[in-house]
Amino acid sequence: MADTGSARAQILGGIRKALNSAEGSEEARRRLATHPRNLIPARAQLPHDRQVELFAAMATEVSATVELLGGMAEVPAAVADYLAGLNLPAEVRVAPDAALDPIPWDQRPTLTVTKGRARDSDGASLTGAFAGVAETGTLMLLSGAERPTTLNFLPDTHIVVLKRGQIVGTMEDAWDRLRAAGGADGGRGALPRTVNFITGPSRTGDIEMRIELGAHGPRRLHILLVED
Amino acid sequence: MQPTTHAFPENARKALSDERLQKVLAIAPAGFVNRRKQAADRLPEFEALRDQGRDLKNHVLANLDTYLEAFESKVTEQGGHVHWCRTDQEARDAILGICRKVGAKTVTKGKSMISEEIGINDYLESNGLTPIETDLGEYIIQLRREPPSHIIAPAFHLSKADVEGTFRQAHTDLPADRVLDEPKVLIAEARQVLRRKFQQADVGITGANIMVAETGSTVIVTNEGNGDLTQTLPRVHVVIATIDKVVPTLEDAALVLRLLARSATGQEASAYTTFSTGPRRPGDLDGPEEFHVVLLDNGRSALLGTEFQDVLRCIRCGACMNHCPVYGSVGGHAYGWVYPGPIGSVMQPALLGVKEAGHLPNASTFCGRCEAVCPMRIPLPKMMRHWREKEFEQNLQPAAMRRGLALWGWFARRPALYHAATRMAVRALGALGRGKGRFASLPLAQGWTQHRDMPAPEGKTFQQMWAEKKLAEKKGKR
Secondary structure: OOHHHHHHHHHHHHHHHHHHOOOOOOHHHHHHHHHOOOOHHHHHOOOOOHHHEEEEHHHHHOEEEEEEEHHHHHHHHHOOOOOOHOOOOOOEEEEEOHHHHOOOHHHHOEEEEEEEEOOOOEEEEEEOEEEEEEEOOOEEEEEEOOEOHHHHHOOOEEEEEEEHEEOOOOOHHHHHHHHOHHHHHHOOOOOOOOEEEEOOOEOOOOOOOEEEEEOOOOOOEEEEEEEO | OOHHHHHHHHHHHHHOOOHHHHHHHHHHHHHHHHHHHHHHHHHHHHHHHHHHHHHEEEEHHHOHHHHHHHHHHHHHHHOEEEEEEOOOOHHHHHHHHHHHHOOEEEEOOOOOOHHHHOOOHHHHHHHOEEEOOOOOOHHHHHHHHOOOOOOOOOOOOOOOOHHHHHHHHOHHHHOOOOOOOOOHHHHHHHHHHHHHHHHHOEEEEOOEEEEEEEEEEEEEEOOHHHHHHHHHHOOOEEEEOOOOOOEOOOOHHHHHHHHHHHHOOOOOOOOEEEEOOOOOOOOOOOOEEEEEEEEEEOHHHHHHOOOOOOHHOOOOOOHHHHOOOOHHHHHHHHHHHOOOOHHHHHHHHHHHHHHHHOOHOOOOOOOHHHHHHOOOOOOOHHHHHHHHHHHOOOOOOHHHHHHHHHHHHHHHHOHHHHHHHHHHHHHHHHHHHOOOEEOOOOOHHHHHHHHOOOOOOOOHHHHHHHHHHHHHHHHHHH
């Protein structure tokens, strides 16, 4: 084992000597406390309606599919039809997330719905999202007791329920929302264990630079964009 | 990995006559170049963001101690552990120690250049563990026991037929008569094989593109999702990262992210950008129970305050090598170690010493394309020049080269003599070559004439023409 105590002292000491700084900088501490924004591109600085359009356009560009729904009541039919349209089994593993409780699954009894973290055998998952970032068509998902991360990566098909009102312009706007929600980690101000920014389905260009979908994560990313 | 950087001239010659490699190099870098240009053109603020990226990293380096301490205290606060390591050996030992403590047998890995730098795979293997690369490109080259040839596209030098051969040899439990003719099929096979490995692994090792001091988070940027499976499924998540990867805040991470994907692959955003903070929380249904950050220096802090400090701004996007005519001619393996291309020509002398890596900063025409596209505006050519000076100072070049340079220097300091000599040489060469207009071979210039003809000089020297032009302008003004 490395003697990390003296390694720490030596690395920090070397840095301080090179920088000529004895006890750290006030400027740096202020930056940490105030987290100022850098330049924000104009692209997503739009009225909310246009941000929603931009989100859908950017997500579609990276091979996600976007379906507009009038309310949570339409989710079961949309999921069943989506899976049927791809000849996939009528089974979906759903995050045990209270935000998804309003979905009336019993309206589609032919669809098998189970809840929990992803298992190897799960072909399709459905999760909520914390935010959608219009600038790049990116989904922001948080881990937590109700939101297992494995659902975002193990199944071949990932379906995400995103409310219109959850769409923001930029990643910075999304961080602001998370800070306002107390880090969404029991109000402790810390980030959850995992924050996933997801832009389209899994892909690789590692063989002859040809982009193919479904490398290790989901082959399909279907976004249900639901009216508030 | 034992460096062969000292053998760059031979490596390069071999690469130049490798037809298979030349076929790949003729196409692939251009793809990266076009995609980056499209992405940059699409974002009007891209150049201004590059300025801000440079300024941000300069600020970080000027306050590195504060940000590293802040990062450490946040990781600890969240229940994670930071292991400070001065050298590659300390980092290997730290990782092996973590693996031993939990009785690990199988270790999955996300893509990490630092793990290549410290040679962790060989070390774990020689200590009885089984490391498995899960990034498709890294997996392929691990099976072939080759080093990566590009920092973001490690199997860049291989064709799909090469990959097919590799998979047939490695995946012997699959039917021998299966068809493996398309990338899609090859990817599906790797996915299926690696799924089992993800489930077996006790420890998952990833790199970090960014560390966030404000929150104690590490960030990985990937397209495949392998990094996420690597760090979510095993009981222990180990992050290996170097001290220069820290940024102050989440806002600053957003700035780096806007530059990274566009510069690397020309994407607006990579498919997966993941912030990891500490181990799983009480009640979480998945995620690792332990979170370790192996924080490595390995010679970086020694660059602070030197003429090489700016290289620590690097975010490892690979744009410099994609745009480099030298990399484009010889590929990544010729550089003989972990970092190829212009960034390698600056980093490898710093990490391996000028004696081992001195050829690299010399293998440049100083065309400046690397600096022109670097998202962090690192003055790579200037730094290569610094390494050349160091090499000269340390008396490392061959005697003939030093004598040649000294002779040239003697002439260059005596302009009248220099001009007279060049005029004479130009006239003599012009007269000799008048017949064909070019030379197929020239004494002292075989380095040029082996590959192409040297045109015979016509008329006057540049200096003469320049002087005459200036004179004519002066007369015109009168």
